[in-house]
Amino acid sequence: MDTHEPVLALGLMSGTSLDGIDAALLWTDGAGIAEPRGSLSIPYDDKLHAGLRAAVARAEFLPGVDALERAMTLAHATVVGALLRQEDLLPESVRVIGFHGQTLLHRPDAGVTWQIGDGALLAVASEIDVVSDFRAADIDAGGEGAPLAPVFHAVLAGELAKPVAVLNIGGVANVSWIGAQGRLLAFDTGPGNAMIDDWCLAHTGCPLDTDGALAAAGKVDDTALAALLDNPYFARKSPKSLDRNAFDAGFVAGLSPRDGAATLTAF
Known part of the structure; x- marks a missing residue:
């Protein structure tokens, strides 16, 4: 360049x-x-x-x-x-x-x-x-x-020993894998904070789970979590990327606010 x-x-x-x-x-x-x-x-x-x-x-x-x-x-x-x-x-x-x-x-x-x-x-x-x-x-x-952040991550990792990975958790989560000689692999890994934020806003009126307190007070529903993880996106090879609303939150619809937050956080 x-x-x-x-x-x-x-x-x-x-x-x-x-x-x-x-x-x-x-x-x-x-x-x-x-x-x-x-x-x-x-x-x-x-x-x-x-x-x-x-x-x-x-x-x-x-x-x-x-x-x-x-x-x-x-x-x-x-x-x-x-x-x-x-x-x-x-x-x-x-x-x-x-x-x-x-x-x-x-x-x-x-x-x-x-x-x-x-x-x-x-x-x-x-x-x-x-x-x-x-x-x-x-x-x-x-x-x-998407994601675009990996180009920036590669610059930040310039002097670090390779390979190195950077996980970025926003509304959607993505990972950057930076190898030797400038090799770069990056893709969206799955949901980040968006589903948790939406759940909290709908059930508590707060647009986020501050310090993870709501999720920490709940219990993960294994059945709902398994249903969320049974999504073909996770088996796809990169490059791949996600929309903010790519996953169906209906699997946790019947849970309490605490258990729903815990399950979405585990997801």
Whole structure:
């Protein structure tokens, strides 16, 4: 890979956990990290969080999400501004923003992945050039569109003894296996926090199981767990990736809030 003089880049991420926006600044030459600069995480406000959750639940049937996309994009612009103020930087100090957007639907077997986020609007609002639509571009190139984090993991693992594996648990979980001579294998392993978060919101009103307390108080239902694990996805070879709602939570529908949380955590 060609390398250049390091520039200051700003990355934005909002994952399938739907909990908010992560932003990070770093100096990079395009192949490695020269120096981390600063980071910030800001939760979505309640209205935007609820709107995004509803959109994810109905993504296959949505007629349009222009207003939601605009609100989500401007929320990212607010985070950019906050991070620049935190680091005492002006927009012209940052060469580029990498803007992932918010995934509403991911169906790589059908060649479909849908992230909302208006890169042009973000560029105007932030006064910084923006690169976006990573997942769609990867699918157009014949890839799965996910996971994308392994490229970053490989850079972080540059000086570590190989092989090394990195497990990333978001709404969906994925693993990166990094071998010698730059070998990289990565795929979604299964559900991460999304099913647990959805269960907790539905049964307790809280959008997550804080410190795993609800699951710790429950008991795993072996029958429900076996049914969840009896999914053909786990037998498929990589490359493979998942939608946030790929698994059926109906198998735990009759359980108590505690036992349901325990079973989904075991899953």
